[in-house]
Amino acid sequence: MNYLELLKLALPEAIVVVTALAVLGIGLASTRASAFCSAVAALGLAVAVGAILMLPQSATLFNGMLVITPLTSLFKIICMVLAFFTVLLARSDRSSRNQGEYLAMLLLATIGLMLLVGSEELLMIFIGLELTGLSLYVMAAFDKTDVRSAEAGLKYFLFGSTASAFTLFGISFIYGMSGTTGLAAIAQKLTTGSVQPLLAVGIVMTLIGFAFKIAAAPFHLWAPDAYQGAPVPSAAFIASGSKVASFVVLGKIVLVGFGPLHGSAAWHAMIAGWSPVLAALAALSILLGNLVALAQTNVRRLLAYSAVAHGGYTLLGLVAGGRDGFSATLFYTTIYAVTLVGAFGVVALVKRQSGSDRETGGDDFKNFSGLWSRSPLLAGCMSIFILSLAGLPPLAGFFGKFYLFSVAFRAGDNHGLLWLVALALFGSLISLYYYLIILKVILVEERTAGASAIKVEWLQRLTLAVLALAVLCLGVMPGPLLSRIVTALPSKFY
């Protein structure tokens, strides 16, 4: 293994690093070059996507520290596309004055995501988690003029670092029990053993760290404040890119690393393992997220609680396990991320229009009332995103839910996960109420006095239209993405 080859395989990451440094430099040199910064960042991401397409089909470096498989390539691309859209979103956010630094943090977080996705080794995964986390903490606290942003950053940081400590602690237990940190090697060590108490502690602690990342209840407490207080593009990236990568790596850890200790979450037939833990997290997230979301009057806070619930639905696939379960989880989290970036894009534009509203932060329900008359495009796009989140056809969310629930329903013998599917359907039913309330505010109500029409620049128009169209197309034609995900997965897990 020479370093040239390493560089070749890590070229996409290297490109993003160089872009981050370049953006930082430009930001330092001139404070008014924000448009140029964005252009460079977007270009760098586009080039990196190109570099990924040039990579070989599969390769493994340093015993799985860096792996390249169709799966990692696909999800690196997805993370970068999400970062790309976040860069475009950040163009419209005036609150971030130091555009160069902001974009550099965003790109660093993207590298963290790429490392997370592209590693099958616990230590490397931990480094990826930390790199992502630290960059996102800064991004959440970036708006120095807004006390909410500081609160969001602080809360996210405190909860996040505690969760990282748990994860690291858990990893150390697992290392102690199995003597290795490579996922495949851990799985081989675990095949014989039953769940010993120490190992159980290790697994649960590791899962807690990830439960925090995906904002699963009861580790979701940071989410509402971070989603509401952070600058909109930061919140969008926390909710989309970070979540997608976390699900990819969580799936890899539980299905590959802890594969033999799957256990069972079937009703009346639970067997110790990680799947009952995830099932409990899922059930709690679905109930809590949906019920608390009912009481919200702020769009971003509502999206945060609904994100908790969606995290719960997404976990269903992992609980079901196997190739089908993993692909359902990955499909769902991808379409969810695309939808949420779009929804935050609309929120950013509405918030900018009502920016002087210090009291509410500019993204309360009342700031959205009568959106149909203020900007038909924004109202239409937001309706598509919200309807997709609500899981209505022919949008992506509907197909995602159908796939996810059918996989969970099929798993195990005698439909053991029916209880979880029924709970998830019940949760979706609750969620329809609050999604319809948002739509009512947007499409039915008249605009409040003083609310003016919203002017949207062509770039934002294009971005939102592309995202809305993507949500529609992924719902009508889910085949292409689905078959990519399924063929990228190995045919058999433990």
Place this chain on the structure above:
Amino acid sequence: MIAWTIYITFAGAVVLLFLPRFLSRWIALLTTIGGLAISLAAFFCDDVDLAHFTTIVRVPWVPMLGMNYHLAVDGISLTMALVTGIAAVSTVLFSWDVDFRQNEFFFWLLLVVGGSYGVFLSADLFLLFVFYELVIFPKYFLIAIWGSTNKEYGAMKLTLYSFFGGALVFIGILAVYVTAGSLDLNQLAQFQFTPQLQSWAFPVLFVGFAVLAGIWPLHTWAPTGHVAAPTAGSMLLAGIVMKLGAYGGLRVAMNLFPQGFHMFSKWIAVFAVIGILYAAAVALRQRDLKFVIGYSSVSHMGFVLLGFATANALGVSGAVLQMFSHGVIAALLFAVAGRMIYRRTHTRELDTLSGMNLSRALPFAAFTFVVASAASMGIPGFSGFAAEITILLGAWKTFPLAVWITGAGMVLVAAFTLRALKKSFFGDTQSVNSSSTGAASVFEPITIAEKLGAGLLMFATLAVGLYPKFLLDRIQPAVEAMRFLK
């Protein structure tokens, strides 16, 4: 060819969003007329095997999960597509006066119509469910934006009830999909599900669909929703959407789970009879004209469920005929109440209306309402009679007691219909002072669009009433091919 009903309707919906407002109603009219023409042509074209659910389009959609874009047609779907076309055209005609956010109004309206065509023609369970859910949420906007009394409450209640039904259907569909490994309705109709599965999956699926058909005691969304909805909303709701539930119950729940159906058919009959009587009794006490018609819809849909419960060819054919007939009659009743009366008098209170001497002020409306009421009461010569008598004949073989009770219930139906008719149009003018009689003459005359719409619906109910064989010849072979018949 009939598949084009779906395409042109959705295409029309999208196109009119991007055109100037004044064009939208014309586009909607053209689209719905196109749909009606296509379904009529398909109805008269004899080369389709009506007894079997014959595939007309089949394209792989998500091959990995076994989903196909699969449309098929038999006598039942043809009948339902025809009533969809008729109700859609008349709905657009009765919405001619909508001037607030026209584009969006007709957009949502066409989504409902297109989705309904889709449900009636789907031969793939997933596709059917997609169309089924697609019909539900546009109704929220139709009611919440363009509705009247208590519209936001009514819209939300209706939507949440429908989605509750949808969630039950979802579970049922998952159970079918996971056990049989297929979504093709024709294949599934051959599949032997275990009795244990059928015993829980049938009630879940059937109740899920029946929520939309207004089964007692899950009917309460219907009257509230009808009252809150704009005229077009109530017409679509009663004319088409409630039929979707009944159709789903027949095509999916009963046809796939015959044993489960036989286990529960007695209970369906019980709930149907209670629904017929209860809704008729409640209708008798209503003050709001639309509430009367809303409850009458629940009552008439009870006949559909009773027809299903008989599990014989006669009863089920009668039920399908009743779906057609009620679609036409309910649309007509709501058109009179919502467009002809409410838009002009701005009230639906029966007591207020009775002082307005409407039969003189709006003679055409009075004529239409008399025809509609006669059809609704089941006077021979109208479609309602043909359908209900067929159902009762079928029920006589299976549930004689139900026929006795329902026969008595029909008196109630006649009573509330006559009461509404008398109070709304032929009120007691003696007790009214001259000022309100004077006001009666200033009502805007009935427009041509309304006359055309009402004419179309009256023609349909009369034609079917005088010659029901025309529809029954196509319905009966399709029903006889279903496997749940005893």
